[in-house]
Amino acid sequence: MAMYxxxxxxxxxxxxxxxxxxxxxxxxxxxxxxxxKKWSLPSRPGNQDKNSYCETNLPPCNPNCCKIPSNVRR
Ligand SMILES: [Zn+2]
Structure with missing residues (x-):
């Protein structure tokens, strides 16, 4: 299965x-x-700006934040 x-x-x-x-x-x-169907996380090129402001000492910046394991993202 995959997230699309x-x-x-x-x-x-x-x-x-x-x-x-x-x-x-x-x-x-x-x-x-x-x-x-669009290509999905994390291989989608546009995904980077979503995570670029994600600082390591802050809580997850959005529901698709890189700090959230991919199996609990929605
Ligand atoms: Zn519809």
């Missing part, structure tokens, strides 16, 4: 979802399965 980032083609909602093999992700808002 999707953009719903119907309502344009962006969301992340854990997808198990053989499972089809659906939009949490409108339940549409017409989704555009």
């Amino acid at each position: 980032e999707f953009v719903c083609q119907k309502c344009n909602q962006e969301f992340e979802q854990l997808v198990f093999s053989g499972e089809i992700a659906a939009c949490p808002g409108c339940k549409s399965t017409r989704l555009e």
Whole structure:
């Protein structure tokens, strides 16, 4: 399984979802399965600016902070 980032083609909602093999992700808002899959953490190049201000002596800066183990991120 892997965490993917999707953009719903119907309502344009962006969301992340854990997808198990053989499972089809659906939009949490409108339940549409017409989704555009974006590449996910942490290999996505744009992810860096999200974490760049994450200081080691501060609590996690956001729900996807690099300090939060990937299995509890949402
Ligand atoms: Zn949707």
